[in-house]
Amino acid sequence: MREEEEPNWFARWEEELPSPEELMPLSQSLITPDLALAFDIPSPNPSQLHVLHHHSAATANKNPPLAPGGVDFDSPDLSSPVGAGSGGGGSAGDDSARTLKRPRLVWTPQLHKRFVDAVAHLGIKNAVPKTIMQLMSVEGLTRENVASHLQKYRLYLKRMQGLSSSGAGGQTGPMSAADAATEQLFASNPIPHPLLVRGASGHGQEPFMQFMTPPSMQHHPQMAVAAAAQQQYYHRQMGHFGSPMAAGGGYNQGFHIRGAQRMGASGMGMVHSPASAAPPTSSYGEDIDLGLGGRRVLTLFPTSSED
DNA sequence: CTTGCAATAT
């Protein structure tokens, strides 16, 4: 007889949620006004920069290409905000944020951490893209973004579990490069073991999760450079050591150092600890960068998380 | 309609 779910806790859960005005968990605009201006990025509604209010998940449509007040940094033509190419003529974003392709989301460890945390706390049962996305409260994140990553995440977990037990030990080579890369991301964050079903099993009210970071949000105008200087976690994909592509000839896959030059191309085996050289302005880093070649990459990483 | 997952594309 009881195979019912308990939508009650869930319903209340939302009600108990702190009001955005009271407590803004972790949603920041992808770009701060300052940053946007600094990049000459057209902001259609700079004044509407507000938090996303996701209330009734049912009716609330959350499918805006960009946050309500989100600054669309993507220009359809070639207005390169920064990096290479800038210059151009400032072809304003004559396009409203709609139907525009967003830059690839770069899952930074921090961002991924939020993802994992959300999944862990939601429980497999409720860990569906929509819910996760909402819980993450990361502005700009779309359902597709989460769904895509979720797929990978699940596969990763499966592979881990399935591979752990088979004693025999003859598995030599099941790990392809793809898996290895994934692991760098996934293995570097705490994998909640008890990734079991939760949420619908009679449990009245869980002591709210506070895995979220406190609302310490403050953006500084000069954060731009600081942000760029911060993103320093190891590069994934250093399988090819002899790749002579540094800054002169190739496509920089997903990384970017803009405004400041650092690290040599040859021996980049640096694992930078965020705490060892935390930038003066460590609040939020959003960095939109285009991989040289026209490949824009959106990197939003909520800092302030501990490891 | 949302989700899950394979295949495919960029």
Place this chain on the structure above:
DNA sequence: CATATTGCAA
């Protein structure tokens, strides 16, 4: 190569 996108089945 990491994501995004698409197609199709529950």
